[in-house]
Amino acid sequence: MTIDFEFRKQVMDYHVGSDLIKYCYQCSRCTDNCPISAVTIDFYSTGGYNPRANILKALLGYKDLIFDADPLAIWGCTVCDTCDEVCPQHIELTEIFTFLKNRSVEQGKAPEFIYGQAKAIFESAKAIPSQPAIERRREQLGLPAVVAPDVNELQTLLKNLGADKKLK
Amino acid sequence: MTEYKMFEGCTIGNRIPFIEAASRKVFEKVGIDTSQAAFSCCPDPTGMKSFDNDAWLAVGARNLCLAEAEGKDIISLCNGCTNTLRGVKHQLKHDSLKKDKVNKELSKIGKEFKGSVDVKHFVDVLKENLDKVKAAISKPLSGLKVACHPGCHYMRPAEWMESDDPMRPKNLKELVAACGATVVDYEEEVLCCGSAITNAYEDYGLANLKTKLDSIKKAGADVICVNCPACFQQFDTQQRDLSKKYETEYAIPVLYLTELYALAMGYSPDDIGLKFHRTRMKSEL
Numbered sequence: 001m002t003i004d005f006e007f008r009k010q011v012m013d014y015h016v017g018s019d020l021i022k023y024c025y026q027c028s029r030c031t032d033n034c035p036i037s038a039v040t041i042d043f044y045s046t047g048g049y050n051p052r053a054n055i056l057k058a059l060l061g062y063k064d065l066i067f068d069a070d071p072l073a074i075w076g077c078t079v080c081d082t083c084d085e086v087c088p089q090h091i092e093l094t095e096i097f098t099f100l101k102n103r104s105v106e107q108g109k110a111p112e113f114i115y116g117q118a119k120a121i122f123e124s125a126k127a128i129p130s131q132p133a134i135e136r137r138r139e140q141l142g143l144p145a146v147v148a149p150d151v152n153e154l155q156t157l158l159k160n161l162g163a164d165k166k167l168k
Numbered sequence: 169m170t171e172y173k174m175f176e177g178c179t180i181g182n183r184i185p186f187i188e189a190a191s192r193k194v195f196e197k198v199g200i201d202t203s204q205a206a207f208s209c210c211p212d213p214t215g216m217k218s219f220d221n222d223a224w225l226a227v228g229a230r231n232l233c234l235a236e237a238e239g240k241d242i243i244s245l246c247n248g249c250t251n252t253l254r255g256v257k258h259q260l261k262h263d264s265l266k267k268d269k270v271n272k273e274l275s276k277i278g279k280e281f282k283g284s285v286d287v288k289h290f291v292d293v294l295k296e297n298l299d300k301v302k303a304a305i306s307k308p309l310s311g312l313k314v315a316c317h318p319g320c321h322y323m324r325p326a327e328w329m330e331s332d333d334p335m336r337p338k339n340l341k342e343l344v345a346a347c348g349a350t351v352v353d354y355e356e357e358v359l360c361c362g363s364a365i366t367n368a369y370e371d372y373g374l375a376n377l378k379t380k381l382d383s384i385k386k387a388g389a390d391v392i393c394v395n396c397p398a399c400f401q402q403f404d405t406q407q408r409d410l411s412k413k414y415e416t417e418y419a420i421p422v423l424y425l426t427e428l429y430a431l432a433m434g435y436s437p438d439d440i441g442l443k444f445h446r447t448r449m450k451s452e453l
Contacts, residue, residue, distance in 0.1 A: 016262060035360050039375040049372075075368055078376075079214040080360035081324035085334045094325070101218040110219070111368035117215040121227070125208035127215065128178040134185060141189040141441055146181045149208035153277045157230060160273050163223035 001062060008061030014099040021059060021091050028052045030083035030093055036076045049076025051083050051093055058096055066100060071109050074100050105166055115168040122158055122167060125149040172243035172288070173235045174202040175253070178209050179397035180245050186441030187397060191245055191290065191426040193440065197304040197433050198297050202243060205234045210249040213321065214364035217252070222269070228256030229270050229281040241286040243293055245426075247396035251321035251329065253287040258328035289322060291395050291425065292331055295339055301346055306434045308348025314428070315352055315389035315420075316340045317380075317403075319396040320360050334358075343425060344393050347432035354387035356380050361402040374410055377402065381410065381418050390450070391421045393428055400424060404446045421449045 015021045030051040031037045040048030049072055057066050066074065074097070083093040104110050117127050124130075130146060138145065158164055180187050195202060209216070210228060217224040232253060235242050244250040260267040261283055271280055294301055318332065318340040326334040335358055341351045359380050366373025381403075384392060394400050400422055407418040422445065423431075430440045442449055 016259075035362065035376050035379075036365055036372060038379070039372050072369065076365065076372065078360050078362055078365035078373075079218070080320040080364075081334075082320070082358070082360070084325050084327075092325070098217055098221055102221055105219050113367040114215055114219050117212060118219040118223075121209045121211055121216060126178045126182060127209045127212050128182045130182050134182055137441075137444075138185045138188075141185055143185055143189055143192070144204060146176070147204045147206040149206050154208050154227065154230070156277055157226050157273055158223055160276060161220070161223050161226060163220045166220060 001065060003061040004063040005061055007063040008059070011058045011061075011096060011099065014096060016092060016095060020089055021055070021096065023089055024055050024059060024091055025089070026052060026056060027088060029086045029088060030055070033082050033086045035080060035082070036078055040072070040076060047072075049073065051077070051097070054100065055091065055093060055096065058100065067104060067107060067109065071104065071111065074104050075111050077101075108168070118163070119167050122155060122164060123151075125151045125154045171201040171203055171240055172293070173205045173238065173240045175207055175210070175231075175242050175244040175246075175249050177244065177246040177249040177397065179401065184397060184400065184444070186444045187400070187424045187426065188245065190424060190430040190435075190440040193435055194294075194426045194429045194433065198294065198300045200243070200293060200297065203240075205238070207231050207234060210246075210252040213248050213252045213255060215367075222266075224252070225256050225259060225266060226270050226273050228252050229260060229274060230277070230279060232257065232283075232285060232287075233274065233279040233281055235285045236282055239285070241288060243288050243290055245290055245397070247289070247319045247321035248398055250287060250289040254328050257283055257287065289331060289395070291318075291322065291339055291343065294343060294425070298343070298346060301343070301429070305347050305429075305432045307432055309428065309432050310348045312349040313352045313388060313390045314344050314349045314393045315354055315384045315387055315391070316344055316357065317361065317392055317394050317399055319394060319399040322395060340393065340395060340425065344428065347429055349428070352387045352389050354383045354389070356383035359383075361399040363398040363402040366402065366406070374406065374413055377406055377410055378414060381407070381420065384420060385418075389420060391423050391428075393423050393425055395425045407447050419447055421445065421447050
């Protein structure tokens with residue numbers, strides 16, 4: 001098990017609340033209140049989705065341990081932000097998890113849904129593209145048509161940021 | 169009168185527009201003016217943000233630029249869109265390096281993010297207009313037992329949502345009570361609907377949903393009231409699968425706050441397209 005000091009530094013720098021993350025004392029309030037931990041782990045297991053363990057591994061720079069594990073270990077997060085609210089140290093856990101997810105996407109290890117939604121946004125500027133059946137229903141309901149977004153502008157923005165290269 | 173830029177979002181605009189229909193009717197009765205803009209996806213705070221945080225910031229900031237160009241605040245019909253637009257504004261306000269990076273990209277498409285407009289969730293706007301809401305109620309929903317689910321992104325993270333208590337929310341309950349219905353408390357009120365996890369891991373999503381719905385059933389609710397299209401879809405479309413998987417009946421109708429209001433303001437179920445719900449309404453409505 002190797003410690004990646006560069007990765008460790010990135011995690012520390014990513015935490016907007018400065019160096020608070022260094023003072024996580026592993027109390028486990030995050031995991032105890034996490035709805036997905038509740039349905040994926042029992043007392044004795046080391047698998048499943050465990051926010052406390054993610055913070056520990058990120059904090060120690062155990063990069064391989066994080067990204068070589070079952071993707072559930074990162075992608076089990078349902079982004080409910082409950083951990084952020086219950087953490088006694090005010091660590092913004094969800095922001096750290098965003099960092100981990102972004103790196104996982106670059107390695108091609110995210111769930112298909114994530115790539116699929118990003119692709120839809122890249123191609124149509126909407127996560128859910130407009131469809132003729134729904135357009136007709138809008139009309140029946142007396143609703144104005146959705147104003148079409150500027151897809152070219154969005155694609156320019158995403159290409160310049162290199163986001164298009166991460167699509168599958 | 170203040171006019172807001174309407175941000176209906178991808179899910180309501182392009183999948184379940186009947187919620188926009190009810191919302192527009194209620195806004196009209198209450199006197200909330202809106203106009204449209206060519207907004208793109210917000211983008212999704214659970215999907216696109218997890219994909220690439222910088223891309224999420226840039227696309228979100230571009231949407232804010234469209235409202236800034238007209239000098240009008242945004243009214244959002246969705247928890248996710250509100251969370252993204254407020255979150256983008258928050259990150260850019262507190263991180264000048266990111267703001268410079270985003271503005272450098274935006275300048276290439278002739279835009280600049282300033283941070284000059286506010287983003288409001290429709291629940292908060294209705295709450296500000298509670299007197300007018302009450303005055304518009306003509307058919308109080310007396311006797312209807314409602315379980316409220318405000319949803320995670322309406323109030324969390326509290327740091328940038330600034331809407332309600334993050335673990336003991338009360339706004340939605342107060343608004344539901346205003347139309348004469350009875351709010352029933354239940355143990356798992358702040359539990360996530362699990363929409364984001366269901367997209368990737370359906371089994372865990374349904375296990376979470378079961379905990380939530382068991383708690384709502386135990387409280388004896390007639391309907392679930394929500395203010396987010398992701399939560400709406402999770403409850404409305406997944407109950408059938410949940411019933412099959414656990415061999416137990418789950419069939420609690422789900423109403424958007426504005427649908428509940430539209431009914432209490434005298435509109436018929438047909439006026440607002442209630443027939444498009446997957447989990448059927450019971451006759452008492």
